[in-house]
Amino acid sequence: MIKDKLxxxxxxxxxxxxxxxxxxxxxxxxxxxxxxxxxxxxxxHIFLQSENGILxxxxxxxxxxxxxxxxxxxxxxxxxxxxxxxxxxxxxxGLIRGGHVAATVLGALQVDEExxxxxxxxxxxLIPGMGGAMDLVTGAKKVIVSMTxxxxxxxxxxIPKCTLPLTSIRKINLxxxxxxxxxxxxxxxxxxxxxxxxxxxxxxxxxTAKLIVPDDLKPMPIxx
Amino acid sequence: MVDKLLxxxxxxxxxxxxxxLMIGGFLGDGTPELLIDEIVKNGIKDLTIIAxxxxxxxxxxxxxxxxxxxxxxxVSHIGTNPETQKQMIEGTMEVELIPQxxxxxxxxxxxxxxxxxxxxxxxxxxxxxxxQRCEIDGKEYLIEPAxxxxxxxxxxxxxxxxxxxxxxxxxxxxxxxMAFAAETTIVEVEELVPKGGVSPNEVRTPHAVVDxxxxxxxx
Numbered sequence: 001m002i003k004d005k006l007x008x009x010x011x012x013x014x015x016x017x018x019x020x021x022x023x024x025x026x027x028x029x030x031x032x033x034x035x036x037x038x039x040x041x042x043x044x045h046i047f048l049q050s051e052n053g054i055l056x057x058x059x060x061x062x063x064x065x066x067x068x069x070x071x072x073x074x075x076x077x078x079x080x081x082x083x084x085x086x087x088x089x090x091x092x093x094g095l096i097r098g099g100h101v102a103a104t105v106l107g108a109l110q111v112d113e114e115x116x117x118x119x120x121x122x123x124x125x126l127i128p129g130m131g132g133a134m135d136l137v138t139g140a141k142k143v144i145v146s147m148t149x150x151x152x153x154x155x156x157x158x159i160p161k162c163t164l165p166l167t168s169i170r171k172i173n174l175x176x177x178x179x180x181x182x183x184x185x186x187x188x189x190x191x192x193x194x195x196x197x198x199x200x201x202x203x204x205x206x207x208t209a210k211l212i213v214p215d216d217l218k219p220m221p222i223x224x
Numbered sequence: 225m226v227d228k229l230l231x232x233x234x235x236x237x238x239x240x241x242x243x244x245l246m247i248g249g250f251l252g253d254g255t256p257e258l259l260i261d262e263i264v265k266n267g268i269k270d271l272t273i274i275a276x277x278x279x280x281x282x283x284x285x286x287x288x289x290x291x292x293x294x295x296x297x298x299v300s301h302i303g304t305n306p307e308t309q310k311q312m313i314e315g316t317m318e319v320e321l322i323p324q325x326x327x328x329x330x331x332x333x334x335x336x337x338x339x340x341x342x343x344x345x346x347x348x349x350x351x352x353x354x355x356q357r358c359e360i361d362g363k364e365y366l367i368e369p370a371x372x373x374x375x376x377x378x379x380x381x382x383x384x385x386x387x388x389x390x391x392x393x394x395x396x397x398x399x400x401x402m403a404f405a406a407e408t409t410i411v412e413v414e415e416l417v418p419k420g421g422v423s424p425n426e427v428r429t430p431h432a433v434v435d436x437x438x439x440x441x442x443x
Contacts, residue, residue: 050394052397053393053397069393069394069395071250075252075279086391086394087396088400088428089325089328089398096325127309129277129301131324134323134346135324135325135345139344139345165350168347168348169347169349
């Protein structure tokens with residue numbers, strides 16, 4: 001498994017980018033998900049939707065070109081692209097909850113065998129709040145979890161059953177880590193691809209959830 | 225005609241200790257900073273704040289938290305403000321967390337004369353605790369009651385003297401929803417223009433729900 005922090009982030013972002021299609025409306029979470037936009041194939045143009053009320057968000061503006069009224073959902077200066085639309089929070093979540101967002105990419109603290117996700121609080125320790133995550137996971141057409149395969153101490157994040165408060169009872173669709181691509185299926189977690197320089201044993205040893213290993217297990221089609 | 229323009233010194237007369245306030249903004253973007261500064265200066269306390277978040281220390285609603293004027297915060301997110309988390313853990317401030325889309329709809333319902341909304345968000349999570357479920361066409365939803373406030377403090381880009389409002393980009397967020405949901409709606413505006421100075425097509429909040437306007441700065 002690759003340990004280098006920057007490479008890990010690059011692998012995950014590159015692989016998630018392959019899941020997006022030209023014309024998709026996509027909501028990217030803070031952190032690794034934000035990087036996905038940097039790795040889209042040249043013929044894939046997506047519309048970024050941001051909870052704070054914009055469809056067609058662009059990247060960070062050049063220094064000196066910030067607009068105090070144009071930020072991303074993390075509160076950092078952002079830009080808007082030609083064709084962008086600005087709206088209020090009810091409309092923004094109408095897009096999200098109403099199933100008009102093709103995909104949401106977000107981080108996780110835990111994902112379990114049933115495809116449930118916990119990503120908004122650690123009771124007694126860390127309580128940032130759910131923000132828009134519960135609506136996104138409940139309403140987006142496709143939910144992609146992008147995260148490091150394990151916690152910093154090496155313990156598993158893909159586990160038999162979430163012990164932290166759930167974000168939604170809606171099952172997520174896909175997990176992308178630096179070590180694996182895992183699809184949530186009716187029968188359980190299907191291991192589809194192995195990350196660069198990663199063995200099947202490494203994935204199994206760093207995952208406590210049961211994985212279905214198919215005969216046609218593939219390497220991730222990316223280079224770093 | 226009623227003159228809605230309020231000097232910032234007179235604005236504070238409209239507030240009172242223990243008030244329930246809705247405050248527009250998303251991490252400070254679209255928050256009426258000048259009105260917040262006046263509240264801090266006058267030490268209006270024991271406030272209940274309904275807002276998306278508590279921004280950052282020293283910014284927007286964060287200034288009210290820094291000054292310990294907030295008794296309860298009803299918000300979707302406090303992750304950007306360690307001071308909010310500190311006061312919550314100390315037990316000096318109560319925090320009620322609500323999913324952002326649900327919060328927007330609860331506010332909208334409050335202002336639009338609805339008793340509440342039905343949403344799938346939060347089903348089967350701790351958000352469901354103490355709430356009722358209902359089933360429609362075989363699908364389950366949570367019943368989320370509407371919320372209202374004593375006073376809404378909003379920020380708009382431009383207003384005409386009647387109080388017709390426009391907003392700018394991501395500074396819009398909760399502002400147009402909250403405008404309907406409070407007994408008294410007070411708006412800090414960057415530009416004030418004569419009646420007719422905002423095209424009917426541009427108006428995002430009609431003047432009927434705006435009680436007072438306070439001239440802000442454009443920075």
